Every structure is written in structure tokens, then in C-alpha cells.
Amino acid sequence: MVRKQAEKESRTGSITFYSKEQIQCPVCSTKFKREELHSGGGRLIAGDLTDELRRLYEPSAKYGEIFPTVYNLTVCHKCLYTAFPQDFSIPSRPVIEKLFENTEVRYDAVKGLFHNVDFTKSRGLNEGAASYYLAILCYELFEEKFSPTIKQAICAIRAAWLFDELGKKYPEENYKYVSDLFYQKATFLYRRALELESSGEEIISGLKSFGPDVDKNYGYDGIIYLSCLLEYKYGQKSDAELRLKRLEYHKFSLAKMFGLGKSSKNKPGPILEHARALYDSLKVELNETDDD
Secondary structure (H helix, E strand, O other): OHHHHHHHHHHHHHHEEEOOOOEEOOOOOOEEOOEEEOOOOOOOEEEEEOOOOOEEEEOEOOOEOOOHHHHOOEEOOOOOOEEOHHHOOOOOHHHHHHHHHOHHHHHHHHHOOOOOOOOOOOOOHHHHHHHHHHHHHHHOOOOHHHOHHHHHHHHHHHHHHHHHHHHHHOOOOOHHHHHHHHHHHHHHHHHHHHHHHHHOOOOOOOOOOOOOOOOOOOHHHHHHHHHHHHHHHHOOOOOHHHHHHHHHHHHHHHHHHHOOOOOEOOEOHHHHHHHHHHHHHHHHHOOOOOOO
């Protein structure tokens, strides 16, 4: 057991490193070093791109499986305050006070999902999945000017991915069910983020990266596309009339996307390819033909 742990730590040490500079948590003042993913050296072997714009990676003989999204968020191991690196130190005093008051809520949330999560050690899938749930809870308290809803949406879909991976490894646990819940959460949050931008309450355009994964920024088109895809795959089905209304709206959004011309740096080809396939699927469910 000890030897296995040592092997794990040795392997993990070659995958990640810790920042030289310490970070101070604005909520509880704890100082810590952020774990970062090494780049290069054959660590990441890019595989397929899924319809959810998630990049899959092939395990390497030397490093094994690596999930880059596990390391993307900054987490204070003491109070579990979590945010994207660019947002970690920006909360105002009132937000910091709310985050401090909600410390126990974050502890309870993690305990409700995992037997053991430890952010003082190198992260695994457990810590990665937990970090995105924690970020959703934290961004709930952020001010609108920091576009918290779209950041929650990105966190929700990444949480769904990581819980799905946990479900494959531990089928006896309820991780697949949790993954489905986060997909539903992501569906709502992507829809809500677009509604808030439309009303001028939250601006999406200021985002550093639209994701949804860490390998590529698919821009605003990626958000439009994902909102459509999630509604189609994970949206509610109990109210048929509401579902058809939403799918009709999303079909119109995809049609507008196609009308914007050729693939370019601002409109990556994979989105257009996946969007065309989704558009055709929507037409089938809406019982439309090419003549409609």
C-alpha cells in the first residue's frame, strides 16, 4: 500500500508542479501554492473532440491518464473558497463576508458527495469534480459585473464530465446520477446566462475564455451551440409544448450561426460541423423537412 502511494506521488509529481509564489486566500487569509499542470513532454496526447466540445486525451505509457480540467480552478484547502485563477482575488468585501459565512455550506456540500477529498495533496478526479461544484457555490455570491452565471455554466458542464469519468471507474457509486444532475444544471445555467446577457443584467463578452474545455476557446458561438446541444440532450421532456418551443428557438439560433459565413479563427470549424449535425437532429424532432 505504501509503495503504491509512493508510486502515485512520483507519477503525479511528474505531471504537475506547484507555483513558486504563494497565494493568499481573500476569505480566510490562508497561504498556499497552486498546483499547475506541466505542459509538453508527451504528457497530453490529444484524442477526439466530443459533440460537447470536450477534448478527450489518450493515456500515455509513461504518465497514464491525465484530465487537464482537474487543475484549472484555484481552491483554498482551508475554507474551500474556489474560483478561476483570474477571479480568485477580486471579490469585494461584502462578497468575501458572504463567502466566509458560507464556509460550512461548502464543507457539507463536499462531504455529501465524497468520502475523502484532500486539497492539500495532488489532485485526482475526486478533487477535480469537487472543485467545480465548489466554484458553482462560490460564484453564486459574486456580483453581476463578474459574469458569474456563465462561469457557473462552464463549471457545471466540466463537473458533469468529471463525474461521468468517476462513474466509469466506480460504477458501484452514484457518480453517473450526479453527472446527469450537473448536465441538467449546465443546461439551465447556459440558458440563464444568455437570458441575462439579452436583458443587459450580465455581460458574457468580457470572459477571458468561453471554453467549454481548457484546450481551446470556442468563443460566443460555442456558448450558443452548447446551449442548443444541452437543451436537446438534457432539457426537460415532461412538457412537450415547452420543449418544442425551446428547440424551435435553438434551431433558429443555429441557422443564424450558419449564416455567418466560412470557418475562421473566430468561428472554429468543429463548431460548424457539430452545429450542422445538431441542426439536422432538431429538424427531425420538430418533424420538419428540407422544404419547411
